[in-house]
Amino acid sequence: MYSFKCDYSEGAHPRILDALFKTNLEQWDGYGEDIYCSRAAALIKENIGRDDIDVHFLVGGTQTNFTAISAFLRPHEAVISAATGHICVHETGAIEATGHKILTKSSADGKLTAxxxxxxxxxxxxxxxxxxxxxxxSDSTEIGSIYLKSELEAISSICRKNQLYLYMDGARLGSALTSAENDLTLSSIAALVDAFYIGGTKNGALMGEALIICKEELKTDFRYHMKQKGGLLAKGRVLGIQFEALFQDDLYFKLAEHSNKMADILRKGILEQGYSFLTHSPSNQIFPILPNRLIEELEQKYAFYRWKPIDSFHSAIRLVTSWATEDNFVYQFLEDLKA
Amino acid sequence: MYSFKCDYSEGAHPRILDALFKTNLEQWDGYGEDIYCSRAAALIKENIGRDDIDVHFLVGGTQTNFTAISAFLRPHEAVISAATGHICVHETGAIEATGHKILTKSSADGKLTAxxxxxxxxxxxxxxxxxxxxxxxSDSTEIGSIYLKSELEAISSICRKNQLYLYMDGARLGSALTSAENDLTLSSIAALVDAFYIGGTKNGALMGEALIICKEELKTDFRYHMKQKGGLLAKGRVLGIQFEALFQDDLYFKLAEHSNKMADILRKGILEQGYSFLTHSPSNQIFPILPNRLIEELEQKYAFYRWKPIDSFHSAIRLVTSWATEDNFVYQFLEDLKA
Amino acid sequence: MYSFKCDYSEGAHPRILDALFKTNLEQWDGYGEDIYCSRAAALIKENIGRDDIDVHFLVGGTQTNFTAISAFLRPHEAVISAATGHICVHETGAIEATGHKILTKSSADGKLTAxxxxxxxxxxxxxxxxxxxxxxxSDSTEIGSIYLKSELEAISSICRKNQLYLYMDGARLGSALTSAENDLTLSSIAALVDAFYIGGTKNGALMGEALIICKEELKTDFRYHMKQKGGLLAKGRVLGIQFEALFQDDLYFKLAEHSNKMADILRKGILEQGYSFLTHSPSNQIFPILPNRLIEELEQKYAFYRWKPIDSFHSAIRLVTSWATEDNFVYQFLEDLKA
Amino acid sequence: MYSFKCDYSEGAHPRILDALFKTNLEQWDGYGEDIYCSRAAALIKENIGRDDIDVHFLVGGTQTNFTAISAFLRPHEAVISAATGHICVHETGAIEATGHKILTKSSADGKLTAxxxxxxxxxxxxxxxxxxxxxxxSDSTEIGSIYLKSELEAISSICRKNQLYLYMDGARLGSALTSAENDLTLSSIAALVDAFYIGGTKNGALMGEALIICKEELKTDFRYHMKQKGGLLAKGRVLGIQFEALFQDDLYFKLAEHSNKMADILRKGILEQGYSFLTHSPSNQIFPILPNRLIEELEQKYAFYRWKPIDSFHSAIRLVTSWATEDNFVYQFLEDLKA
Structure with missing residues (x-):
C-alpha cells in the first residue's frame, strides 16, 4: 500500500536528520535562543533580501495560525477568509477559540480576491x-490553486487601503513557489503581506513552520504569544537546525520541486487517460475525477482521500505528492489506472 | 418623525413603571435574590405548567445568548445557526469571543430545518x-418568520437523536406566540427545547430577558456564569419586578398582540396598495418592497431601516411595530404611502 | 429588619424615577444614541472640565471592568491589583475569562502603592x-479606604514611566470623593488615570456605570467591545436619563455625602462605645469589631455581613450605608449596640 | 563553558535518534494514528498496569497543561495551585488565556497539601x-521537592471528597520517581490522580509529553482539544517513536536515575564543603547558597541561574542535571568550588 494521502507521511529529509545527529550533544539555551535558530533566520532573511523582518520558528501550522492571528487582533476584530480556508474548516475552531470570528466568502478555486x-x-x-x-x-490553497503576483498585489492593495492586515498561510508555500505557473518569490510575498509562514512540516521537516513578520507594529512582544500558546519549543534548536538545513543550498525549493514534479507526472498521465479534474491545481495536490469502481480498485494498492462525490458513478479523489514521493510508485499508479 | 425602526424605541409599559415606583424604597437582597424575582419565576413556571425548570433574569439579549451558550458548551463544541441568526450577524462576534465557532446554513426564510x-x-x-x-x-426569526410546532418538533427530534442541545432565542417570542399563524405555547416550547429565553426588552420592559433552562445537566452552577459574564444585575429586583408585571394578567401576551395587530394593519394596507414583500413574516416585523423614490418621501416623516436593494429602482424596507405603536401613525403611514 | 448589608438594597433616587417616568413614551434610537446619553455625557465632561474624553454608559460594575480591561489589553498582558481588588475576588474570574492574568499584591489597607x-x-x-x-x-477600595491625591500621583507617575495603563474602578467613587479625608476630584482623577468609571449602581441609580476613557489610544472602537460583551443596552436611554439626573445639581455628590454622613454617625457612635475597627475606612463602609454575642443580638434586628473572625469571641462586621439610609435606623442601631 | 542551566540543553538520547533514523522513510498516517504511538501507549499502559487509561502524546509542557486543564474545566471553574506552580509563574498566563483563574497558596517547599x-x-x-x-x-516541583505517597493520598482524598479533579504536571516526573526518597510509581500515581503527564522533553526526548487520562469523564473528545490547541502533531510518529524508545528497557527511568545521581554527587560535594541549600530537593534540581564572589568565579566556567539573593553577600543558585550530564564536569565543578 503506497500512500498519496498527504505530504507528511514520512519523516524528514536525510540532511535534516544528519544535522540533528551531528549537533545532538551540543549544549544550547532553550526556546529558540540558540545558534541554529539564529543562523536559520539569517538564511531566510538573506533569501528574502531584507533584514527588517522578524523570523520565529513554531511547531505546527494550526499553532502558527492561531498564535499569529490572536496576537495581531484586538477582541472585536475578525478574519476574512475563503470558505475553504484551513482555519475555517480543519483547525477545530482554533481561531474562534482565541475569540475571533472568521468571515467567509465562497470561492470556487479556493482563492480570495480583492x-x-x-x-x-x-x-x-x-x-x-x-x-x-x-x-x-493560503498559498498554495487547500485545493491546490496558487496566487499569481497580480492577484496578490490587488489583495495587498485593498488591504492597505482599508488598514487590513494581510496574512498568508504557507503550509505548502514551497509547492506554490516552485509551481510552473508561479511568479511570486519569498521576497515579493514579504513586500505584499504583513506576515506569512514558510511551512516545514509539509516540505521535508519533522515539524516546524517559520513565521515571518514584516509589519513593524505586529512584531512587538511576539515571543510572549508563542510561549502563552505553547509554540515556544523548549529545545528550539530542533527547529533551527531543520530550517538551517532547508535553507542551505536551496534544499527547501528542491524538495518542493520534486513534489511538484511527481504531481505533474500524475496530472499529465491521468489527463492522457481521458480523465478530468475537479479544480485547476498546479501544485502538489491534484483532484482527478474517476469512476467509483476504479477508485475502489486503486484503493487496494494506494492510500488517498475520496474528496467529493461528483455523481452516482464518479468521485473526485485527492492525490498528494511530497519531497519523499518515489517516481516508481507514481508510474505504477498510472499503470494501474490504465488497467 | 415617527419611528418604525425597532420595538425598543420607547421606555416601558406604564404598569412596569408603576411597579418600580411602588416598590422603590423597599430593601431587598441583590443579585436576583429578592421576592420579585421569585414571584416572577413562579408566574412563568405556572404559565409553562412545570416546576422542574430554572428561571434566570438577565439584562439583554446578546448577554443572554453568550452567557447561556458558553455555559452549555465545552471548548471544542460549536453552534449550528441559520446564517441570518442574530448571534451570527449582529452581536459583534460575541459567541466567538467566548471561544465557540458558529456553523451556519443559508436559509431563505431565516429558519433552520432538520x-x-x-x-x-x-x-x-x-x-x-x-x-x-x-x-x-430564533422565534420569531430575525426576518419575522415563525416556527410551526411541527417544524420545531422535527428539529427537536434530530437534536435529541444526536445529543445536540436545542436553544431558542426568544427576543421576539411574544410576537411569535401571538402571531395568527402560531401553534406553539411557552409550554410546548419548553417540552421541545433545552433552554430558551422570553424577551422583555422588545416587548415592553425597560430591559430584561427571562432565561428558561429545561434540561437538567445545563442547570448546574448557572449563576456563576451569569456573574462572570456581567449578567447578574446588582439590583436584580428591577428585572423581577418587570417580569412579574409582564406575567400578571397576561400583559406580556397582550402587548405582543397589540404589536402584531399594528403590523397586520400595515401589512394588509401595503398589500392592498399592490406592493409585495421580501419575505413572509407573520409577526411584528414586515419587509415591504417599495420604489426608492417613495421610500425617500416616507423617510421625511417616518424612521425605518432600508433593508436590502432589490433592483435599481426598488428596495425592501423594514417596518417594526411594538407594544407602544400608536394606530393613528399606522393609518397615517398607509395614507402617506398612497399619496 | 433593617439592612446595612450594601448600598444597593433600595431602588433609585426619586428624581431618577421621575425622569424615567416623564420621558417614557418618547421614541429614541437605541444603544446609547439618544439625547439623554448625550446630555449626561456633556454634564460629566463639564464637571471634569475636559472635552477630550469619551464617556460610555454600561450596566454594571463587573461588566464595565472586564469590558474595559479586555478592550485595553493584548492577550499576553496582565493586570496588577491589590489582592483584595474586586476583580480578584468577587467577579467569578471575569477578567481571567477574557484571557488575562491578574498579578496581586497583598496590602493591609486594600490600596496599591507605587x-x-x-x-x-x-x-x-x-x-x-x-x-x-x-x-x-478602586476608590474607595473594597475595604473602605480611599486614595489621597499624593498617592494617586505617585502611582500615576510609575505607570507613565513604565507604559502601564492606570484604570480606576469607581463603583463607590461618590463615597470616596465626598469623604472628609478626600482631596481628589473627578477632574484631578481624569488627569492622573487613563480610564475610570463613575459608579451609579451603588449611589442611587437603578443600575449603570459611566466609563470615562481619557487616553486617546484606548478610545478606538470601544463601542464594539461594549456590544460584544453585552454592555450596549438596547434602551440606552435608561442609563442616559439616570446619569443626567445624577449630574444635575450635583445630585451624585449629595447622595454620596448623605451616605458618608450616615457612616460617620455610626463610626463615631461605635467608637464612643469603646469598640475598635478592623481598618481605617473614611467612606460608607465601616468594619467594627464586636463581641460575637452582641453581633448575634444585633442580627435579630439588622442585616449586615460578618466580615472576619478576630478571635474566639470577637468578629469584624461590615456596615454599609447608602444614599437611602435613614438616620433614625442609624441612631437606633447605636442604641441597640449600647443595650 | 559547561551548562547546568536546565535539563533540556542537549538533543535526544542516541537510542531515540536511532529510532527516528531507522523509521524515517516509512509512511504512516498523521496525528498520532501510527503504529509507534500505539506501541508507546501500550508500553506505558503496561508499565502502569492498566488498560482503562487514555494516553495522548503532546509536544510540550505548557501546551499539555493548558490543553488538559481547559478541556477539563467549565468556564467558571478555577485551578488550585501552589504559588510556585509552573502554570502560575512561567507559562505567560496560558491557563488564564484559556479563561480560567488560578487560586494560589504560598508553600515554602513548593508542594500543596490537603x-x-x-x-x-x-x-x-x-x-x-x-x-x-x-x-x-507538579512532581518533582519547580523547586525540586517531591511528593510522598502519603501526601498524594491525602490530597487525592480531599479532591475526591470535594469533586475536585487532581492533575499532576510530570515535566520532571522521571527525576521524582527515581529520587532516593520517592515511594510513588506510575501505577500508584494513576490510582490517585485523574490525569497526569510523563515528561519527555526534560528527560531525554527531543520534545514530547505523554498525557495520561485516568478519569472516564475527562476522556471524551480529548483529541478535539489537542487539535484546537495546536497539540496534535502532524507527524505524530515523531512523538510515538520517542516514547516507545523511552519505555523500552526502562530507558526513561535509567535516564532519570543518571540525572539524579549527578545531582546527588553535586549535593553531597557542596554540602561537604560546608554550604547549605535553599530548599530540600531530592531530585535533579538543587539550590545551593554560595558567596556572591564565588558565584561570579563559577560563572566564568559554568552556566546556571542565580535563583535568589539571600543577603548582601550570598545568593542561592540553581544547578540542574540531566540524562546528558557528564560526571567529569560534575567533579570539576566541585573542584572549582573548592578552589
Missing amino acids: ELIQEVLDEHEDEHMAKPKLVYL | ELIQEVLDEHEDEHMAKPKLVYL | ELIQEVLDEHEDEHMAKPKLVYL | ELIQEVLDEHEDEHMAKPKLVYL
Whole structure:
C-alpha cells in the first residue's frame, strides 16, 4: 500500500536528520535562543533580501495560525477568509477559540480576491458586527490553486487601503513557489503581506513552520504569544537546525520541486487517460475525477482521500505528492489506472 | 418623525413603571435574590405548567445568548445557526469571543430545518473540525418568520437523536406566540427545547430577558456564569419586578398582540396598495418592497431601516411595530404611502 | 429588619424615577444614541472640565471592568491589583475569562502603592511570564479606604514611566470623593488615570456605570467591545436619563455625602462605645469589631455581613450605608449596640 | 563553558535518534494514528498496569497543561495551585488565556497539601467567586521537592471528597520517581490522580509529553482539544517513536536515575564543603547558597541561574542535571568550588 494521502507521511529529509545527529550533544539555551535558530533566520532573511523582518520558528501550522492571528487582533476584530480556508474548516475552531470570528466568502478555486474582500467590508459597517481586520489566505490553497503576483498585489492593495492586515498561510508555500505557473518569490510575498509562514512540516521537516513578520507594529512582544500558546519549543534548536538545513543550498525549493514534479507526472498521465479534474491545481495536490469502481480498485494498492462525490458513478479523489514521493510508485499508479 | 425602526424605541409599559415606583424604597437582597424575582419565576413556571425548570433574569439579549451558550458548551463544541441568526450577524462576534465557532446554513426564510442540521452533522466528522453540539434558533426569526410546532418538533427530534442541545432565542417570542399563524405555547416550547429565553426588552420592559433552562445537566452552577459574564444585575429586583408585571394578567401576551395587530394593519394596507414583500413574516416585523423614490418621501416623516436593494429602482424596507405603536401613525403611514 | 448589608438594597433616587417616568413614551434610537446619553455625557465632561474624553454608559460594575480591561489589553498582558481588588475576588474570574492574568499584591489597607507596583514589575522580566500592563485600583477600595491625591500621583507617575495603563474602578467613587479625608476630584482623577468609571449602581441609580476613557489610544472602537460583551443596552436611554439626573445639581455628590454622613454617625457612635475597627475606612463602609454575642443580638434586628473572625469571641462586621439610609435606623442601631 | 542551566540543553538520547533514523522513510498516517504511538501507549499502559487509561502524546509542557486543564474545566471553574506552580509563574498566563483563574497558596517547599486545598475551598463559597475544581501539582516541583505517597493520598482524598479533579504536571516526573526518597510509581500515581503527564522533553526526548487520562469523564473528545490547541502533531510518529524508545528497557527511568545521581554527587560535594541549600530537593534540581564572589568565579566556567539573593553577600543558585550530564564536569565543578 503506497500512500498519496498527504505530504507528511514520512519523516524528514536525510540532511535534516544528519544535522540533528551531528549537533545532538551540543549544549544550547532553550526556546529558540540558540545558534541554529539564529543562523536559520539569517538564511531566510538573506533569501528574502531584507533584514527588517522578524523570523520565529513554531511547531505546527494550526499553532502558527492561531498564535499569529490572536496576537495581531484586538477582541472585536475578525478574519476574512475563503470558505475553504484551513482555519475555517480543519483547525477545530482554533481561531474562534482565541475569540475571533472568521468571515467567509465562497470561492470556487479556493482563492480570495480583492472583490470578495470588498464585499465583506461593505457588509460590516458598525459596532453591532465584528470588525474585519485581517485577511487570511493560503498559498498554495487547500485545493491546490496558487496566487499569481497580480492577484496578490490587488489583495495587498485593498488591504492597505482599508488598514487590513494581510496574512498568508504557507503550509505548502514551497509547492506554490516552485509551481510552473508561479511568479511570486519569498521576497515579493514579504513586500505584499504583513506576515506569512514558510511551512516545514509539509516540505521535508519533522515539524516546524517559520513565521515571518514584516509589519513593524505586529512584531512587538511576539515571543510572549508563542510561549502563552505553547509554540515556544523548549529545545528550539530542533527547529533551527531543520530550517538551517532547508535553507542551505536551496534544499527547501528542491524538495518542493520534486513534489511538484511527481504531481505533474500524475496530472499529465491521468489527463492522457481521458480523465478530468475537479479544480485547476498546479501544485502538489491534484483532484482527478474517476469512476467509483476504479477508485475502489486503486484503493487496494494506494492510500488517498475520496474528496467529493461528483455523481452516482464518479468521485473526485485527492492525490498528494511530497519531497519523499518515489517516481516508481507514481508510474505504477498510472499503470494501474490504465488497467 | 415617527419611528418604525425597532420595538425598543420607547421606555416601558406604564404598569412596569408603576411597579418600580411602588416598590422603590423597599430593601431587598441583590443579585436576583429578592421576592420579585421569585414571584416572577413562579408566574412563568405556572404559565409553562412545570416546576422542574430554572428561571434566570438577565439584562439583554446578546448577554443572554453568550452567557447561556458558553455555559452549555465545552471548548471544542460549536453552534449550528441559520446564517441570518442574530448571534451570527449582529452581536459583534460575541459567541466567538467566548471561544465557540458558529456553523451556519443559508436559509431563505431565516429558519433552520432538520435537514439543514443534518447537513451540518454530515459535514463534521472528526476531531479536525469543531464538533456541532448546540442548535440556535430564533422565534420569531430575525426576518419575522415563525416556527410551526411541527417544524420545531422535527428539529427537536434530530437534536435529541444526536445529543445536540436545542436553544431558542426568544427576543421576539411574544410576537411569535401571538402571531395568527402560531401553534406553539411557552409550554410546548419548553417540552421541545433545552433552554430558551422570553424577551422583555422588545416587548415592553425597560430591559430584561427571562432565561428558561429545561434540561437538567445545563442547570448546574448557572449563576456563576451569569456573574462572570456581567449578567447578574446588582439590583436584580428591577428585572423581577418587570417580569412579574409582564406575567400578571397576561400583559406580556397582550402587548405582543397589540404589536402584531399594528403590523397586520400595515401589512394588509401595503398589500392592498399592490406592493409585495421580501419575505413572509407573520409577526411584528414586515419587509415591504417599495420604489426608492417613495421610500425617500416616507423617510421625511417616518424612521425605518432600508433593508436590502432589490433592483435599481426598488428596495425592501423594514417596518417594526411594538407594544407602544400608536394606530393613528399606522393609518397615517398607509395614507402617506398612497399619496 | 433593617439592612446595612450594601448600598444597593433600595431602588433609585426619586428624581431618577421621575425622569424615567416623564420621558417614557418618547421614541429614541437605541444603544446609547439618544439625547439623554448625550446630555449626561456633556454634564460629566463639564464637571471634569475636559472635552477630550469619551464617556460610555454600561450596566454594571463587573461588566464595565472586564469590558474595559479586555478592550485595553493584548492577550499576553496582565493586570496588577491589590489582592483584595474586586476583580480578584468577587467577579467569578471575569477578567481571567477574557484571557488575562491578574498579578496581586497583598496590602493591609486594600490600596496599591507605587512600591508594590514596582515589585510586580521587578518580578516579571521576560516572555515566560505574563507582561504587567494595566494597574487596577478602586476608590474607595473594597475595604473602605480611599486614595489621597499624593498617592494617586505617585502611582500615576510609575505607570507613565513604565507604559502601564492606570484604570480606576469607581463603583463607590461618590463615597470616596465626598469623604472628609478626600482631596481628589473627578477632574484631578481624569488627569492622573487613563480610564475610570463613575459608579451609579451603588449611589442611587437603578443600575449603570459611566466609563470615562481619557487616553486617546484606548478610545478606538470601544463601542464594539461594549456590544460584544453585552454592555450596549438596547434602551440606552435608561442609563442616559439616570446619569443626567445624577449630574444635575450635583445630585451624585449629595447622595454620596448623605451616605458618608450616615457612616460617620455610626463610626463615631461605635467608637464612643469603646469598640475598635478592623481598618481605617473614611467612606460608607465601616468594619467594627464586636463581641460575637452582641453581633448575634444585633442580627435579630439588622442585616449586615460578618466580615472576619478576630478571635474566639470577637468578629469584624461590615456596615454599609447608602444614599437611602435613614438616620433614625442609624441612631437606633447605636442604641441597640449600647443595650 | 559547561551548562547546568536546565535539563533540556542537549538533543535526544542516541537510542531515540536511532529510532527516528531507522523509521524515517516509512509512511504512516498523521496525528498520532501510527503504529509507534500505539506501541508507546501500550508500553506505558503496561508499565502502569492498566488498560482503562487514555494516553495522548503532546509536544510540550505548557501546551499539555493548558490543553488538559481547559478541556477539563467549565468556564467558571478555577485551578488550585501552589504559588510556585509552573502554570502560575512561567507559562505567560496560558491557563488564564484559556479563561480560567488560578487560586494560589504560598508553600515554602513548593508542594500543596490537603490543608492548603481545604483553605481555598473554605474561601470560595458562592457564585461571586470562581469555583475551585481542579488541583494542579507538579512532581518533582519547580523547586525540586517531591511528593510522598502519603501526601498524594491525602490530597487525592480531599479532591475526591470535594469533586475536585487532581492533575499532576510530570515535566520532571522521571527525576521524582527515581529520587532516593520517592515511594510513588506510575501505577500508584494513576490510582490517585485523574490525569497526569510523563515528561519527555526534560528527560531525554527531543520534545514530547505523554498525557495520561485516568478519569472516564475527562476522556471524551480529548483529541478535539489537542487539535484546537495546536497539540496534535502532524507527524505524530515523531512523538510515538520517542516514547516507545523511552519505555523500552526502562530507558526513561535509567535516564532519570543518571540525572539524579549527578545531582546527588553535586549535593553531597557542596554540602561537604560546608554550604547549605535553599530548599530540600531530592531530585535533579538543587539550590545551593554560595558567596556572591564565588558565584561570579563559577560563572566564568559554568552556566546556571542565580535563583535568589539571600543577603548582601550570598545568593542561592540553581544547578540542574540531566540524562546528558557528564560526571567529569560534575567533579570539576566541585573542584572549582573548592578552589
